Structures are given as C-alpha cells and as structure tokens.
Amino acid sequence: MTLNFFQKLVLGIAGLTAFVIGATITSMPHMFYASYGIFLGSEASLLSELRAPGAGLASLGGIMLIGIVRQRFAAVAILASLMVFLSFPAGRLVSLVLDGMPSTGILMALIFECLIAALCLLAFVPKRRVQHNKTQSV
Template identity: 40%
Template structure:
C-alpha cells in the first residue's frame, strides 16, 4: 500500500471514530457516557450542551469519511482530524492535571486520540510534501 492508501485508510478510521462519537452524543448521550461509568441527569440544558458538540463531531467526521472514500481534500481532512483528536487529547491532559486520573477506559481513549491525532499531523506533512514533489518543486 502506498502513502496515499495509508492516509486514506487513516482518514477512514478517523472518520468512523469522529462520526460514531458524534452520532452517539446526538442520539443517546446517556448511553455514550454510561460506557465510561458516568450517569447523566435528564436536565435539558445539560443534554443540549452535550448534543451540540456531537453535531460538530458528526459533521467533521462525515467530511473526513467522504474525503477518505473519494480521495479528495485529504490534506484538509487530515487537518480536521488532527485538530479534533489532538484537541480531545489536550482537554484530557488538562483534566488529568486539574481533576486527577480518570478510569483506564478514558486513559485508553486518550492514547488512541494521541496516536490518531499525531498520525493525522504526519499525513498532512506527507501530503504537502508529495504535492510539492508532483508539482516539480523542492520541499521547503
């Protein structure tokens, strides 16, 4: 598999993760949070605050999935993936520093977010370099 195939596979994985989490947050935040031992109240304000970012994740994930499937906008999709996944990781890191250590499942999620996020940063660089080479230019 060549570099572009690896990147499209990475984007497919990222798109499934982002869309899946977003869809779960929109459709059933109680079930989503129960996976990590968190019980939510039925407060409409709380649920609205949880469903709203789920919409952003679902749309971002849909863009990443479409990019993987079509092979278009792969650099932009890599950037979207990197921003969202590394943003999650940063939020978890701040939470660890302020709130303490979470359960093992959330630490595993943190590790996955870091791996996929940094892989997306790599993909952006690889796509930038290959585009430059294809254009007959030297990379900076």
C-alpha cells in the same frame, strides 16, 4: 490533492471514529457516557451541551470520510482530522493536570485518541528534508 493509500486509511480510521462517537453522543448520550461511568440525569441543558459538540464531532468525521473519495475535500479532511485528534487529547491532558485522574474508560479513550493523532501526524505532516550547505574553504 491526491491521497496515497496510507493517508486514505488514516482518514478512514479517524473519520469513522469521529463519526460514530459523535453520532452516538448526539443520539444516545446516556448510554455513551454510562460506558465511562458517568451517569447523566434528565437535565435538558446538560443534554443539549453534550449533544451539540457530539453533532459537531459527527460532522467533522463525515468531512474526513468525504475527503477519502472527493479529492477537492482532502485538504479540509486532513485539517479536520488533525484538529479533532490533536485537540481531544490536549483537552484531556489539561483536565488530567487540573482535575486529577479520570476513570479507566477515559484514560483508554485518551490512549486511543493519541494513537489516532500519531497516525494523523505520520500521514499528514510533511517531512522536512535537511539540506547541508557545503562550505568552501578559501
């Protein structure tokens, strides 16, 4: 699969974002979550539950970035970008409904994720062409 410049740019934005956020959660969860006003203690189980999906997010970001330069990974990279940047906003919206209003930092993350999701949809969801069947009058 060959990607055009816009698709590579979108994968780059999505991949870099996912990789950096995931790597930061994995390596520095206290600092990352403090930026949202969430202060973590030293509970090993909680930190493990945060670091594990952080590593997964970093891995998916890496796949997105590899898809830019390796054509055979492009389809997987596109799927990864759509999965990450559609599921994160969806999860935040569910939380907004069920849990109430989060911090301003979380709301800003939601907006940013929605912007990347929109770019991914624009770049990777094929446009359907509408064909009009001409009816013949008898």
